[in-house]
Amino acid sequence: MEAEHEYDSCSNSNGGFLYVKVMTDEQMEVLRQQIAVYTSISDHLVQMHKSITSQHDLSGLRLGNLYCDPLMACSGHKISSRQRWTPTPLQLQILERIFDEGNGTPTKQKIKDIAIELGQHGQISETNVYNWFQNRRARSKRRQLVSTINQTEPEAEIEVESPKETQTLEETDQVQFFQNLSPHRVKDMYIQSPDIGSYSSYFL
Amino acid sequence: MEAEHEYDSCSNSNGGFLYVKVMTDEQMEVLRQQIAVYTSISDHLVQMHKSITSQHDLSGLRLGNLYCDPLMACSGHKISSRQRWTPTPLQLQILERIFDEGNGTPTKQKIKDIAIELGQHGQISETNVYNWFQNRRARSKRRQLVSTINQTEPEAEIEVESPKETQTLEETDQVQFFQNLSPHRVKDMYIQSPDIGSYSSYFL
DNA sequence: GTATTATGAATGAAGG
DNA sequence: CCTTCATTCATAATAC
Structure with a gap:
């Protein structure tokens, strides 16, 4: 397994060699999706939890009051963000x-x-x-x-004063459905300190 | 590069630049920890949900899946059923x-x-x-x-065009590692499991 | 900041 | 096999 790594070597400031693993774009994409799984799972579960607590006021069941948003970087390091081309x-x-x-x-x-x-x-x-x-x-x-x-x-409706609405109906209900289901889009991932115990209040 | 990624640039035949993303072992470790956080978060939420539903039997909160449309009905909008197969x-x-x-x-x-x-x-x-x-x-x-x-x-490789480059296409260890961590893709996962219990299988 | 829109990219399917 | 298209997803840009 290890032997199959591809290494690009580059010298560091100490004059030695630093070996880094090289990933292809495809691998990066797979990785990004892997990570996104957890984001989606968390979002989904958060929503379920919110639905429940909003009906039953079970705030006492929350597991703590420490806060650390897993999506917020403690150090500001982005792990995975697909950069998309934007035409000049x-x-x-x-x-x-x-x-x-x-x-x-x-x-x-x-x-x-x-x-x-x-x-x-x-x-x-x-x-x-x-x-x-x-x-x-x-x-x-x-x-x-x-x-x-x-x-x-x-349309019999009067929309003269908002010309921009002419094309907003392109989005189908299905898209709305999914976006409602997962309002937190998979955004940039960040590296954070693995202080597992401190994320609980993220779900408040 | 201000991000954690280091990019090695090399010129291609178009005269533009291609970028190779590389990660150090340390970065890989931090990434692993980040994913572990999500695992814990999700696990945590599952437990919360279980503890709540065990008391209240909220069958109405089940999440719909692809081939069921209770949630679609809930939305109150006409949501035409998907015509295109999507792999679970x-x-x-x-x-x-x-x-x-x-x-x-x-x-x-x-x-x-x-x-x-x-x-x-x-x-x-x-x-x-x-x-x-x-x-x-x-x-x-x-x-x-x-x-x-x-x-x-x-390095200075001005190779313009390689005749059918070899396809040593093997997932590298990094990707394998993460696939072991979470062997599922993110695609459509939020419309998949109809039951919260099913999510257990997503967590390692 | 959050919400919405525009749009680059991914992907199942169809036609050759 | 290949190309092409329709639809969906994710994100940059923008509005709020």
């Missing part, structure tokens, strides 16, 4: 322009070219470009569909 | 294990067997299994290429 304004402008040119089918080679071109204006990968076009196409399609429905089914 | 954590675990066993070609008969086996843990069809393996294989392959590039020596 310039990149976005170029992407939109290409998209508007109508060549709806982004060829593999075209994606490569675009990625190279956008690479001049910030970090980007071909996958980013691919995803962007995928999402752009899908959402453009969806928006059109929604607006079509809105035309055939004109 | 247990199913996913089994699938991943089979996939890791390396028998790359899932025979027709094998798929049937797997489907039957997984049927014990939730709704599933042979097509689901087939599709899963197809996607898993393809995406693993694609990710391998990326991470292979990421793992290349940060």
Whole structure:
């Protein structure tokens, strides 16, 4: 098992060597999900507990009053956060322009070219470009569909003063359902001191 | 880098930068402790919940699962039932294990067997299994290429394109370690267990 | 700070 | 096998 580690060696300030384990992105993602399991479990159980205590006022059952939010860093060290690409304004402008040119089918080679071109204006990968076009196409399609429905089914409601609401109904009830179920999104994980006994009041 | 991650940068063929995430042993240990905290938190909450429900038999608080819709009814909204199969954590675990066993070609008969086996843990069809393996294989392959590039020596290797890089794809010990800690994926876990007692199995 | 929205990314499925 | 699409998930950006 140990032999299968991959090590990158790099010298430290002491002149010796410090061995660090290298993880691939895929492994990091798996790890992140593993950790997220506990976040979800905790969130879920917290909610259940809240539901119960709100009905029965069983606050006396809580297990302590010490506080340490496991999500709050004592030292501010983030363990796992998936960094997601965000296009720069310039990149976005170029992407939109290409998209508007109508060549709806982004060829593999075209994606490569675009990625190279956008690479001049910030970090980007071909996958980013691919995803962007995928999402752009899908959402453009969806928006059109929604607006079509809105035309055939004109709302009697007066919403003239809030133009931004026109597209807020894209989210389905199912999404709302899940978000209600797990309001605490899996956010950045932090390293904290393993003071197990002190987290209880997190659930108040 | 201000975070705990250390990034080794290396240039790729696009002239951009790829980053390899590395962790020291110390960081791994802290991470392990962090996860242990979640284990304790969850365990703690389970006990709290048990102590409460044992006194009050709150059957109404059961959590819905994927193929049950009491919770959906509770929401008061029309929630169309999911049309797309989603593997349960247990199913996913089994699938991943089979996939890791390396028998790359899932025979027709094998798929049937797997489907039957997984049927014990939730709704599933042979097509689901087939599709899963197809996607898993393809995406693993694609990710391998990326991470292979990421793992290349940060030294001056200007290699533009390697012809079908080898796929020494083995989960490293780090990942194995965490999988032992929590062998389930996070996906959809909050809609899975219909009973709080089922959560016990999530805790090591 | 919390809540909401926009959007990058992951994934089951379909078509070739 | 591959690509593509629809849907969902998670998070950066923003509103509150």
